[in-house]
Amino acid sequence: RKEVEQDPGPFNVPEGATxxxxxxxxxxxxxxxxxYRQDCRKEPxxxxxxxxxxxxxxxxxAQLNRASQYISLLIRDSKLSDSAxxxxxxxxxxxxxxxxxxxxxxxxx
Amino acid sequence: xxxxSQSPSNKVTEKGKDVELRCDPISGHTALYWYRQSLGQGLxxxxxxxxxxxxxxxxxxxxxxxxxxxGGSVSTLTIQRTQQEDSAVYLCASSxxxxxxxxxxxxxxxxxx
Numbered sequence: 001r002k003e004v005e006q007d008p009g010p011f012n013v014p015e016g017a018t019x020x021x022x023x024x025x026x027x028x029x030x031x032x033x034x035x036y037r038q039d040c041r042k043e044p045x046x047x048x049x050x051x052x053x054x055x056x057x058x059x060x061x062a063q064l065n066r067a068s069q070y071i072s073l074l075i076r077d078s079k080l081s082d083s084a085x086x087x088x089x090x091x092x093x094x095x096x097x098x099x100x101x102x103x104x105x106x107x108x109x
Numbered sequence: 110x111x112x113x114s115q116s117p118s119n120k121v122t123e124k125g126k127d128v129e130l131r132c133d134p135i136s137g138h139t140a141l142y143w144y145r146q147s148l149g150q151g152l153x154x155x156x157x158x159x160x161x162x163x164x165x166x167x168x169x170x171x172x173x174x175x176x177x178x179x180g181g182s183v184s185t186l187t188i189q190r191t192q193q194e195d196s197a198v199y200l201c202a203s204s205x206x207x208x209x210x211x212x213x214x215x216x217x218x219x220x221x222x
Contacts (some may be wrong), residue, residue, distance in 0.1 A: 034210050043200055043213035044152070087152075089210075094167075095159065096142065097211065101151035 004100035006088050012106045017078045021103045023071045023088030032091040033064055035073050037084045038102060044087055078107045113214035115201050121220045122191055130186045130217045132201030140204045141178055142211060143186050145197040191221045
């Protein structure tokens with residue numbers, strides 16, 4: 001089983017749509033979880049941390065299910081500028097982070 | 110500095126040559142990481158430095174790869190006798206702690222011809 005698995009997409013959605021991405025991880029000892037965003041030919045940028053209680057930042061909501069080892073990201077009211085690849089990131093248990101390969105989102109007018 | 114700085118931004122080198130990539134982390138960040146990303150692939154961990162501790166080199170793909178971090182700040186990744194499969198974007202990141210989110214530099218795009 002891969003350490004961090006994501007559906008590569010692409011997810012094609014119209015502006016204003018709600019879209020959800022999921023991610024599963026294999027290391028039950030992981031304690032830290034993040035979503036990063038990566039634009040084409042750019043470096044990854046931290047979008048938000050993911051907490052056990054779930055957390056929201058504007059149009060973005062992240063959820064963590066430790067029992068199922070599952071993380072989600074919900075984007076409401078999608079904007080053209082949300083088009084990017086979204087990386088699910090989990091700590092490896094060895095002081096480093098393991099990155100998923102990402103889910104591509106394309107928001108169209 | 111305000112962000113993680115990497116140089117050069119692009120490097121084209123001939124197969125068999127050595128290259129050095131530089132990373133200047135955010136001031137005060139004790140943890141520094143090197144990753145690489147090949148075209149269309151995910152990020153691959155290479156090496157991790159934390160303060161004065163011995164680095165975690167478990168991700169280095171071969172003994173042609175080495176890295177050092179001088180004075181707990183600037184880091185240099187060296188690739189000896191480059192091969193075409195070394196072509197990738199090499200990303201450096203730093204963080205306050207080893208469990209907080211990273212801030213990445215803009216990377217060095219290495220092309221081996």
